[in-house]
Amino acid sequence: MEGEGKVISNPDDEVREILAEFMVGVIKFEELVEVGRKSLIRFQQALEFLRHPSIYESSELVKNILKMNETMRVTAYIEAGCINAYDSTQSVVQMNTSLCNLQDCLTKANDIINNLENLMDKAGNALCMNSDDQLETELQGSEQEVTSPEKLDAANCASFMAVIYSMVKQDYTMQEKIVSSLNFKSSSDELESYRIMWTLRPFVDDDVVHQALAQVK
Structure with missing residues (x-):
C-alpha cells in the first residue's frame, strides 16, 4: 500500500522546528x-494635560502677574482652564490616535495568538502521529542527541509551547x-495602574521565554 513503511522524520527535530516558528510569533507579540x-x-499624558492647568494660580507671583494683566485674552484663557484651544484639540487628537494604535496592536496580537495556537496544535499532532514503538526506534538511532542536556525532546518542546501560550x-x-x-473619565490612579501592569506583565515569566529561545538558537 502506498505510504506503508514510510519513515516519519525525527519527532524531536520536527517539533523543535515548530517551536522555532512559535517563538518567532512570541517575539512579534513582545x-x-x-x-x-x-x-x-501617550494617552495618559494627553489626558493628564487636559486635567491640569498650565498656570499655577496659587502662586502669589502668578496671582500678581495675572492681576496686573487682567486683559480679555488672559481672562478668557483662565476661564478655559488655562489651556488654549489649540493645545486642548491636540491633546484630544493624541488620545484618539493612541486609542486607535492600541486597538490596532490588539488586532495584530490576536492574529499572532491564533497562529501560536495553531502551531501548538501542529506540535501535538506531530507527537500523536508517532507511535511509541516508532519513536523508540528513531531515538535509538540518535542516542547522542537524546542524552544531550542542551536540547529538549519533542514532548518537552510541546510543553514549552503550552506554557508560553497560556502566558501570552x-x-x-x-x-x-x-x-x-x-x-476621558479614566482617573489618574487608574491610568497609572494600567501603565504599571502593562509594563510589569504579571502573567509572563521571562525566564521561561528565554529558556525556550535558547532551544531554537
Missing part, C-alpha cells in the same frame, strides 16, 4: 506589547481589558 505601552503612555494569552486578555476601560 514587539507589539512595547508599541502598545508607548501608546498607552493571559497577557493579551489583560491588555484587552485595559484598552476597553480607557476613556
Whole structure:
C-alpha cells in the first residue's frame, strides 16, 4: 500500500522546528506589547494635560502677574482652564490616535495568538502521529542527541509551547481589558495602574521565554 513503511522524520527535530516558528510569533507579540505601552503612555499624558492647568494660580507671583494683566485674552484663557484651544484639540487628537494604535496592536496580537495556537496544535499532532514503538526506534538511532542536556525532546518542546501560550494569552486578555476601560473619565490612579501592569506583565515569566529561545538558537 502506498505510504506503508514510510519513515516519519525525527519527532524531536520536527517539533523543535515548530517551536522555532512559535517563538518567532512570541517575539512579534513582545514587539507589539512595547508599541502598545508607548501608546498607552501617550494617552495618559494627553489626558493628564487636559486635567491640569498650565498656570499655577496659587502662586502669589502668578496671582500678581495675572492681576496686573487682567486683559480679555488672559481672562478668557483662565476661564478655559488655562489651556488654549489649540493645545486642548491636540491633546484630544493624541488620545484618539493612541486609542486607535492600541486597538490596532490588539488586532495584530490576536492574529499572532491564533497562529501560536495553531502551531501548538501542529506540535501535538506531530507527537500523536508517532507511535511509541516508532519513536523508540528513531531515538535509538540518535542516542547522542537524546542524552544531550542542551536540547529538549519533542514532548518537552510541546510543553514549552503550552506554557508560553497560556502566558501570552493571559497577557493579551489583560491588555484587552485595559484598552476597553480607557476613556476621558479614566482617573489618574487608574491610568497609572494600567501603565504599571502593562509594563510589569504579571502573567509572563521571562525566564521561561528565554529558556525556550535558547532551544531554537
